[in-house]
Amino acid sequence: MHFDFSLLTTELSMFILGLATFVLGLVVPSRSRRGIGAFALFGLLAVLGLTVLNWDQQGVLLNGMYLVDRYAMFFKILCLSTAILVIFGSLRYVNEHLGNHFEYYSTIVFATLGMMVIASAGDFISLYLGIELMTISFIILVAFRSQDGKSLEAGIKYLLQAGLSSAVILYGFSLIYAATGTIVILEVAHATLQGQASPLLIAGMVMLVAGLGFKVSAVPFHMWSPDVYEGAPTPVTAFLAVGSKAVSFAALLRLFVAGLAGVHQQWDILVAVLAALSMIIGNLVAIPQTNIKRLLAYSSIAQAGYLLVGLVTASPAGIKAVMFYSFLYVFATVGAFTVVAVVYNKIKSDEIADYAGLVQRAPLAAAVMLICLLSMAGIPPLAGFVGKFYLFSTVVSGYLWLVYLGLIMSMISVYYYLRVVLVMFRDDPKDPAPIEMGSAANITLIITMVATIFLGIYPNPLSEVANSAAISFFLK
């Protein structure tokens, strides 16, 4: 049997990097372990370079069980960029609040590897194991501050959520297997396109919507996310909010648009209702929040709703919109959470009221927060506007009510985003001492801000890349 290892370059190098980070952490003396973060960071940068170089390398391994197409490559690059930004922006936070644990970095690398497996998985078993690898790494990361009761509570809640959603996903897989007799997604696609829409397949499909709904924290499967987002260490929250959500969308697209395309009639309204509920609940419940991490958690539930809109039509345009939006969501979210982390470093609080006068204490942090929040709200000329435009333009014909709902809810979201901005810019600080952030965090903030503005003004390059990736998705 021919097995082309070169298609697995990214995964293999991530695996080696993860092990190397771990072993290096074991052998170096504890006082020089600060360098482990930098080691992991440069390793991830190298893997990112390798992945970008291999962009044209496409292929199918093991008869469709592992798909290396541009679509998967796109999500791998997205996850790597997120991991790099998260590690780079929070080197100091990690040293101060999590101790110099090398396991933190190796676990982040392995979580990223799990995300890559999800992005490339062509069958249910690889997909499930990728989800588990990512989830178990995240359980460890969420509970990392084990001296802190909130972090442990978040860890337990995430563990229960992960167990429940895995069980539901597996049940869905088993029902689909019983109905089609195959676990390979592309063969499921063949079976469903030939009109084998048995009731059992529909039941399995509903299970998958529910199970992956937990992963993307769509309403009504969102209950865990505010508590977990609040309790987890802030860099982990950023990674969870971006990486985990984006690859869960990658899995949703692969399963529904590729695998269950034949029963599109049965799932489109279900996904549309979930999208509508997530937009409504996420945005309305975000209004009374006083903790910035909980506010961002509810806003990320609303963002899941926007992203689900791209799924409804099962079209290349929808896939492209989801990919585009999740990539710019990386910068907006990582930027906002990095600000939260650096501010927490100084004032030890996540309350919005304590952000009073942030513009006088840390002008860059306040500016980045402003840009990121406005981008999430979808204000032109920032990237979020273009992303929402792509997402909602896919459903204009057929689901016009969803477009109106999205517009109204975006307007509501401006209210609570601007409330944070108002506190930062208008109120006087309690303590005018400037917040020193460290150059790594500064550079991360500048990168996220520039990317958010640039992608809003000139979205063409990313849009074309997402386009070619979406087309590769349909060639199979």
Place this chain on the structure above:
Amino acid sequence: MDNVYSLLAFVLLAGMILGSALLVVTLRNLVHSVLWLIVMFIGVAGTFLLLNADFVAAVQVLVYAGAVCIMLVFGVMLVQRPNMEHSNPINWRFKLAAPLVGGLFIVIGLLTAKSQLVVSGQEVPAQTVQALAPILLNDFVIPFEVAAILLTVALTGALLLVKEVKANGNGS
């Protein structure tokens, strides 16, 4: 089901599995729950035997009924508590959960009855073990390796979290 005996065996095993699973979640004493969990796992192994999956049945007994349950008992033993009477707290929200789960069960049962299951039609091989290695190391090599990484991460993570708690307890 081929004949009435295997049908009878299936019904008995299903009753055993469901009954012991219910006891696992409703009993107040955690040790009793673990004992019923062993019964449940053996029942599942029995259904595997009915399906001619002898190797999987043996693994089920060895790993789940044996190793996993012993680890659970060790976990119970190492957590200090005055007595075992209320060690398995249960939330009696049956009024909400029972109709929900029952309804779901009925819906899936009806859907299953309505749809045609895909049956492979192949004979079960006489030796079920030999075929496993090529499957694991050829067709399923990527999931197999991912599972290995997953176990490594889970192990180091569990050690990390437990070690931290201990250091903390000594410090304060």
